Amino acid sequence: MARIIVVTSGKGGVGKTTTSASIAIGLAKKGHKTVVIDFDVGLRNLDLIMGCERRVVYDFINVINGEATLNQALIRDKNCNLLYILPASQTRDKDALSQESVGKVLDELKKDFEYIICDSPAGIEKGAQLAMYFADDAFIVTNPEVSSVRDSDRMLGILSSKSRRAEQNEEPIKEYLLLSRYAPNRVKSGDMLSLNDVQGILSLELLGVVPESNSVLNASNAGIPVILDEKSDAGQAYADIVDRYLGENKPHRFIDEKKGLLGILFGSK
Amino acid sequence: MSTDSQKNADHSPILEFKSSTFSVPVLILATNKLIAIEKQLQKKIYLAPDFFKNSPLVLDLQYLNKNNLDIDVTNLTHLIRRLDLLPIGIRGGTAQQNQQALKVGIPVHFGYSVNPLSKMKKQEIAKPKAPEVETIPTTIITRPVRSGQRIYASGDLIILAQVSPGAEVLAEGNIHVYGSLRGRALAGVVGNTDARIFCSDLQAELISIAGNYKISENLDGVVPHQLVQIYLQNHTLVIKDI
Ligand SMILES: Nc1ncnc2c1ncn2[C@@H]1O[C@H](COP(=O)(O)OP(=O)(O)O)[C@@H](O)[C@H]1O
Ligand SMILES: [Mg+2]
Numbered sequence: 001m002a003r004i005i006v007v008t009s010g011k012g013g014v015g016k017t018t019t020s021a022s023i024a025i026g027l028a029k030k031g032h033k034t035v036v037i038d039f040d041v042g043l044r045n046l047d048l049i050m051g052c053e054r055r056v057v058y059d060f061i062n063v064i065n066g067e068a069t070l071n072q073a074l075i076r077d078k079n080c081n082l083l084y085i086l087p088a089s090q091t092r093d094k095d096a097l098s099q100e101s102v103g104k105v106l107d108e109l110k111k112d113f114e115y116i117i118c119d120s121p122a123g124i125e126k127g128a129q130l131a132m133y134f135a136d137d138a139f140i141v142t143n144p145e146v147s148s149v150r151d152s153d154r155m156l157g158i159l160s161s162k163s164r165r166a167e168q169n170e171e172p173i174k175e176y177l178l179l180s181r182y183a184p185n186r187v188k189s190g191d192m193l194s195l196n197d198v199q200g201i202l203s204l205e206l207l208g209v210v211p212e213s214n215s216v217l218n219a220s221n222a223g224i225p226v227i228l229d230e231k232s233d234a235g236q237a238y239a240d241i242v243d244r245y246l247g248e249n250k251p252h253r254f255i256d257e258k259k260g261l262l263g264i265l266f267g268s269k
Numbered sequence: 270m271s272t273d274s275q276k277n278a279d280h281s282p283i284l285e286f287k288s289s290t291f292s293v294p295v296l297i298l299a300t301n302k303l304i305a306i307e308k309q310l311q312k313k314i315y316l317a318p319d320f321f322k323n324s325p326l327v328l329d330l331q332y333l334n335k336n337n338l339d340i341d342v343t344n345l346t347h348l349i350r351r352l353d354l355l356p357i358g359i360r361g362g363t364a365q366q367n368q369q370a371l372k373v374g375i376p377v378h379f380g381y382s383v384n385p386l387s388k389m390k391k392q393e394i395a396k397p398k399a400p401e402v403e404t405i406p407t408t409i410i411t412r413p414v415r416s417g418q419r420i421y422a423s424g425d426l427i428i429l430a431q432v433s434p435g436a437e438v439l440a441e442g443n444i445h446v447y448g449s450l451r452g453r454a455l456a457g458v459v460g461n462t463d464a465r466i467f468c469s470d471l472q473a474e475l476i477s478i479a480g481n482y483k484i485s486e487n488l489d490g491v492v493p494h495q496l497v498q499i500y501l502q503n504h505t506l507v508i509k510d511i
Contacts, residue, residue, distance in 0.1 A: 160418070161418060201433070
């Protein structure tokens with residue numbers, strides 16, 4: 001049975017697209033046939049991060065309008081042959097999407113894929129609501145700051161009242177917290193909320209903490225999702241997240257400040 | 270197939286009548302002074318503007334008529350509609366009031382009407398019986414109430430999770446919150462001054478009982494993570510440890 005995952009946040013620029021790309025690759029590399037859909041119509045970002053922007057012929061809107069078949073629009077990932085990308089259109093506007101048409105495309109994808117990942121646009125309006133409407137699982141990407149946490153809480157309210165599962169009185173969407181761009185030294189200095197603070201406000205199951213890391217920017221410039229940079233902290237964090245989502249019990253990392261060389265040698269904190 | 274359903278040429282039903290129950294706030298009037306009513310309503314609306322905007326309402330005149338306080342239903346209706354409330358029924362009215370209500374398009378709920386004559390007869394023949402207890406179901410919420418969400422309960426409201434900042438929980442009866450209360454909680458919203466709020470961690474943006482409220486600025490002295498109850502005493506909210 002296919003599962004639909006929405007990667008959402010309310011606030012923009014928190015790492016939704018970065019996350020969508022990395023977990024899509026992670027799931028596919030574990031042997032699950034996966035498709036990732038860019039719902040950010042008008043901005044088109046996912047294909048850049050996945051490094052497939054020059055292979056886009058048709059897009060999500062073409063499929064919705066019946067101008068292309070799904071098979072024509074799906075792009076196979078260059079790193080992993082179990083992963084496909086359904087890019088967003090850069091030229092059309094969001095009004096092209098409707099609940100009914102999105103539902104039809106998802107139904108068709110469900111026949112063929114194990115995981116369908118929906119990369120949500122920012123905000124809580126129509127685009128974000130369409131991206132989450134059909135979801136089974138939600139990854140709530142949150143940065144350790146008050147406004148991001150507040151927006152996540154708002155999004156959680158929408159998930160539990162305006163989703164298909166809510167409207168049809170089914171078991172609610174399973175919600176997971178993904179705390180991103182976490183910088184323990186800035187938590188210590190009081191510039192950022194701590195993991196505890198965020199958990200205190202949202203009380204969600206923590207799927208993982210992704211550290212603030214230069215490797216993310218390097219990866220997106222290169223068009224290679226950061227999870228493939230296995231030496232990087234952010235890449236490892238995403239690999240852990242995929243493992244935990246699939247049910248593996250992995251201790252959380254990247255929560256405490258990195259110990260310096262001396263700290264490691266002498267075991268001090 | 271229901272007998273009430275109508276079919277058109279292609280045999281798909283056009284409409285169907287179903288009996289169904291709705292929870293609608295009842296406005297129980299204790300005075301017939303229109304100016305006082307308007308002032309009090311404005312105060313309530315100010316507290317929860319989103320909740321009251323275009324909210325349906327049933328007018329209950331039973332108390333007034335019991336105490337021989339007459340009220341002009343036409344004027345009352347105009348006043349209420351001016352405040353963006355939508356009266357959808359009247360109960361406990363006199364024959365004349367019911368007549369006025371129908372003229373301004375408000376259905377009359379007869380089950381409850383004051384009819385002094387028939388009441389007397391009933392009392393004469395009625396055997397003593399146990400007092401009638403009206404049971405209103407308790408609403409239980411097990412998941413967090415998130416920012417932007419609003420819960421309304423026509424009886425008591427029990428929340429087994431947190432209420433986030435920017436969320437609003439309202440009940441005609443008592444409210445219990447067993448997670449952190451960080452949003453707004455309004456108990457006794459249709460005027461029950463005996464309603465109480467119980468909570469295990471009071472960090473609310475606003476608490477109110479029967480329209481008497483405190484905002485977070487006035488809650489500075491409250492210690493978080495402490496089991497408290499909130500009730501009304503001489504029109505003032507009292508917050509007490511349990
Ligand atoms: N863990 C991280 N460390 C550093 N920068 C990050 C991290 N995650 C995301 N970013 C950067 O933040 C910006 C927004 O990320 P993006 O994934 O596009 O967010 P969204 O899709 O939520 O708008 C990008 O410039 C990205 O490189
Ligand atoms: Mg994005």
